[in-house]
Amino acid sequence: MSVAARLVLRPGDDSVLSSLVRSAAGPAGPARRARIVLLAAEGVPNAEIARQVGASRQTVVSWRARYEAGGVPALDDRTRSGRPVEVDEAGLVVATLTAPPEELGVTHWSARLLATQLGVSFATVARVWRKWKLQPWRVETFKFSTDPELDAKVRDIVGLYLNPPDNAVVLCVDEKSQIQALDRTAPVLPIRPGLPERATSDYVRNGTTTLFAALEVATGKITDACFDRHRHTEFLRFLQQVAKAHPRRQLYVVLDNYGTHKHRKVRAWLERNPRIHLHFTPTSGSWLNMVEIFFGIITRQAIRRGTFGSVKDLIAAIETFIDAWNERCEPFVWTKTADEILAKAKPRHRPTTSNTRH
Numbered sequence: 426m427s428v429a430a431r432l433v434l435r436p437g438d439d440s441v442l443s444s445l446v447r448s449a450a451g452p453a454g455p456a457r458r459a460r461i462v463l464l465a466a467e468g469v470p471n472a473e474i475a476r477q478v479g480a481s482r483q484t485v486v487s488w489r490a491r492y493e494a495g496g497v498p499a500l501d502d503r504t505r506s507g508r509p510v511e512v513d514e515a516g517l518v519v520a521t522l523t524a525p526p527e528e529l530g531v532t533h534w535s536a537r538l539l540a541t542q543l544g545v546s547f548a549t550v551a552r553v554w555r556k557w558k559l560q561p562w563r564v565e566t567f568k569f570s571t572d573p574e575l576d577a578k579v580r581d582i583v584g585l586y587l588n589p590p591d592n593a594v595v596l597c598v599d600e601k602s603q604i605q606a607l608d609r610t611a612p613v614l615p616i617r618p619g620l621p622e623r624a625t626s627d628y629v630r631n632g633t634t635t636l637f638a639a640l641e642v643a644t645g646k647i648t649d650a651c652f653d654r655h656r657h658t659e660f661l662r663f664l665q666q667v668a669k670a671h672p673r674r675q676l677y678v679v680l681d682n683y684g685t686h687k688h689r690k691v692r693a694w695l696e697r698n699p700r701i702h703l704h705f706t707p708t709s710g711s712w713l714n715m716v717e718i719f720f721g722i723i724t725r726q727a728i729r730r731g732t733f734g735s736v737k738d739l740i741a742a743i744e745t746f747i748d749a750w751n752e753r754c755e756p757f758v759w760t761k762t763a764d765e766i767l768a769k770a771k772p773r774h775r776p777t778t779s780n781t782r783h
Contacts, residue, residue, distance in 0.1 A: 431468035432489055435496050439466075442497065458500040461488045512545060517553050521561060533561040569772045572708035579763050579770065581704055582713050585677055586642060586759035593675035595642040596667065597716035600683075601724075602655045604743075606631040606733035613732060622730070632736040636723075636743060637663040639670075639678075640716040645754035647719060649747050651740045657688035664694070668701060676701045681711045710770075715757050723747075 434442070445459035457478050464474045465485070475482045491499040520543060525531050531538065536550040543550075554560070572578065589595045607628040614623040635655045639648040648670050652659040668676065680686050682705050695701055706713045727746040733739040 432462060432465035432492065434462070434466050438497055439463075454502065455500055458488050459497075461485050462492045462500070465489050512549055512553070514553055514556075517543060517545070517550065518557055518559070521554065521559050535562070568709050570707045570709045570770060572710065575707045575710070575770065576767060578705065578707040578710070579713065579766055582679055582706060583759070583761070583763040583766065585679065585704060586715070587762070589642065590675065590677065593677055594671050595677045596648075596671075596679065597640040597642060597714050598663075598667070598678050598680045599638065599711070599714055599716045599720070600655055600660070601636040601638070601720045603633045604636060604728060604739065605633050606736045606739040607731075608734050609732050613730075624730070624732075631733060631739075634736050634740055634743075635659070636720075638716055638719060638747075639663075639667045640719055640757075642715065643756060645756040646751045647747050647754070649744070651743060655685070657685040657691055660685045660688075661691050661694060664691070664701070668698060674700070677704060678702065679704050679706065679714055681706050681714060682708060715759070718757055719750075723750075 442459040442463050445455050446463065448456060457480070460478055461474055461480070461484075464477065465471075469477075471482050471485045471489075474480075474485045478485075488500065517539075520539060521534055525534055525538070525542075529538070536554065537547050540547045540550045585595050608631055609625045610627050610629065611625045616622045634651045634653065637650045637652065637659065640646075641648075648667050650663050650666055652662075664678075667678075678701060680703060685691070686703070686705070695703065711717060723743070723746055727742055728739075731739070731742055733742065
């Protein structure tokens with residue numbers, strides 16, 4: 426553009442535009458537009474203005490035209506025309522809670538699939554899901570016990586936890602079977618700032634062991650043993666070990682309904698040792714056994730991320746963890762009453778089409 430075609434400013438606009446350019450607190454858009462107009466008023470070609478302000482030549486031409494038509498006020502952002510998009514939020518929530526049509530072949534909605542189905546944006550679906558805490562991709566499992574003695578067993582075990590017999594020891598016993606001694610195919614890379622610990626996804630299996638554990642409810646201490654197999658023979662040996670660890674005391678043992686726990690040889694030994702009393706959890710109710718909490722802890726803290734070249738190494742790691750645990754442990758505190766548990770453990774409406782027990 427030649428000097429003769431320079432933009433002519435309205436009276437008084439020079440100082441206003443210069444103030445906008447110098448303003449550090451204001452938005453960047455008006456400052457850049459003011460600079461475009463001032464450079465145009467100096468006769469700078471449009472292409473050069475575009476280079477200096479970091480915009481396209483068409484943008485420079487447009488803002489020049491806007492100023493010529495309306496002066497400094499025309500440099501402000503204009504309200505966009507058209508009605509704002511209205512989203513049927515309630516309808517979107519209802520659609521999310523409704524199973525997808527069979528012809529889609531999916532079990533649950535994804536945000537993009539639902540957005541396409543409703544003709545809205547992915548961002549809209551994601552925003553509504555966050556607002557209403559809807560997470561269709563998540564699933565949790567549950568199971569109601571079909572044990573006819575559910576009520577009695579729950580009250581029995583919870584009673585032991587909340588009101589243990591005087592001068593007696595309450596123990597929670599179970600087995601964590603088939604713990605694998607896994608060795609990574611490459612050394613584990615340790616944690617670094619900004620990076621988690623990293624391990625190879627493949628591994629070598631070096632055998633398994635079964636951890637037998639007895640949790641003393643009053644103290645949280647663990648009596649343990651590892652065996653190659655998981656039969657009534659090993660269970661009986663462990664019971665004898667537990668009895669020896671608590672001599673001359675009445676023992677109340679909470680455990681599940683695994684067949685080895687009721688073997689005839691186990692029952693015969695119990696008859697000869699009447700100070701030991703077994704209390705079985707309801708069918709599908711092993712969550713009542715507090716030693717399961719300990720199994721979750723040792724899995725997370727000592728087994729899942731460990732590397733073991735042999736079963737011997739695995740057992741050594743388990744024993745080291747339990748020795749340290751017994752030095753620092755505290756009891757798990759049971760808080761739910763039997764009535765509170767039973768209110769949730771029983772289905773409100775028993776299914777009429779199936780009564781499977783597997």
